Amino acid sequence: MNANESNNDTAPADGTICLDCTLPAELAGQRLDQALATVYREHSRVRISGWIRNAEVLVNDRPARPRDKVAGGEHIRIRAQLPAATSLEPEAIPLAIVHEDDAILVINKPPGLVVHPGAGNPRHTLMNALLGHDPALAKLPRAGIVQRLDKDTSGLMVIARTPTAHTRLVAELQARSIKRDYLAIVNGVLTAGGTVDAPIGRHPRQRTRMAVVTGGKPAVSHYRVVSRYRAHTLVRVSLESGRTHQIRVHMAHLNHAVLGDPLYGPRPKLPRGAAESLRSTIQGFRRQALHACALGLAHPCSGEPLQFEAAMPDDMQDLADRLAADTREHG
Template sequence: MDEIYIHHNQDDNDDVHNPNSDNNESESASVNLLHIVTASQAGMRIDKLSAQVFGEFSRAQLQDWLKSGALTVNDSVVKPKYRVKADEQLQLQAQIESHSEDKPEDIALDIIYEDDTVLVINKPVGMVVHPGAGNPTGTLVNALLYHYPNQAQLPRAGLVHRIDKDTSGLLVIGKTKSAQLELQEQLKDKSVYRHYRCVVAGDQASLMRHRTIDAPIGRHRSQRTKMAVIGTGKPAVTHIQEITELSANYCLLDVCLETGRTHQIRVHLSHIGHPIIGDAVYGSKSQLRSGLDVAQRQAVIEFPRQALHAYCLGFIHPETGEEIEVTAPLPEDMQALVSILAEG
């Protein structure tokens, strides 16, 4: 997949992965804590005091509980800026859910952006996003659970969307349930935007004729592990924003997703006859074009994965409403491929 969103309460299908499936049974534990405000604590904001006295939970989680009414003052729901009085009772009654049996693993993360509610990761090539058949460990989810233990309380450790193992680039993760749900909604209403860079076989003039690719995508009729453009598929729209000529028959593209179907960019570019270099599933021999010298031909043939990178991600911050945009540079293997194709 190039990118798909994860949304609750939908049937499991090709485009949306149900985070509560795949044997990830939810387990829950009850929390029932009481704190009496002391004279020295009087006048403190409730969000500040709760973070102090219920320090085993993150501030973002406590903020969520204040909003939901799981954390109250004298049995009343109050706003985070409420200032407590001496002898008032802070009552925390909540259920903490653990949605996964996945194990924490000490795997380094390239963190591009982080605050109390949102995390953006630059996923390296070769990392699977979440455990599944054939990939029980070594995934982004395993890494998240190690570095951020509270993510175990969220479906899929807070994942909002995902990208393929051999596609590099940016992923946004919710650190609270409300942030995760809000970001999922933004994906649906397209206030989250995602830009990719990819190296394709094709001349600039031909690619200019396909600035918008509007073609439905569904499961391949005979090869069930593949996707294809088929009339019975689901709507899929890809926009080619920029075309940078590298040589007569190869270009670097800036691509924007309007929808998020499985393998969308790869399928669409292959469908118009301009496959991504290194794409073993959708590229085949059609990625070899004329005019290559020996070194360039070898670079194209031996490129070990689809030359596709999610370089730009924009969203509206679920807490502040601020417009956030983050970028990640091309990984070294794609930089080297671009350089050798552009030589001469």
């Protein structure tokens, strides 16, 4: 989805969000609140509907109603108050900070850390940790988080520290200009890299899962082989889109599910004749072996191109080392 964005350079620091776009023609026929929730996925449809009712959204410079149908091509201007995150309790949870300045934070999230509070995880989340690090993030939605990683996926995330940075980072994500690469250890031996271009949507029967489905949202993943082992492959995956569980779903679609994936993976493959230590390591790896290893973006204030890299966490590196040693041993 590419909306033509032009963001306000003087967005105030009081929690006000300033967004401008031209609605894509492909949204024609949708309700206004539905269309804007598609363009601005980081904001819920309920929140957007409230903005529309409060006349904080102008369509071709005029107020509108949430149920109004769009034709595509309308100019949208949003000047709205962001919801604060003050209901969350700041917590002194250590953060692995890769980069920090007045506008952004880049962190290396460990596996096992939940990003957003939710049912069963009201505390001890990344949002709590961010508020503990910088209480001013309470002025921003989700404490400045503009991208998501699953609980058991590790790696790099960018956090906005001001409304202007938030607006511009969201625009970069929408324009697919933020580069995101992942390392994954998958079941089976891939002979070559390739591209998966397959739409992703909610699984028709198992609603907690995503799946490649007709009519799903477009999703494209490019992958290349980094290392081959006897029964597994280390791949580097670059995303064009950012659908829920995209890499996990796409690799499972190729019949090369991410090792340890509790939702999309089969029982882990064991190399024939593997040592007991390797067998125990594979069977004991209880999370998806997936790590966000690279992040590239334009700084939201200066425009400077920024590139960040993060090595695999210890558990995933140990797994890769053991698989490599087993491959060398069995030549």
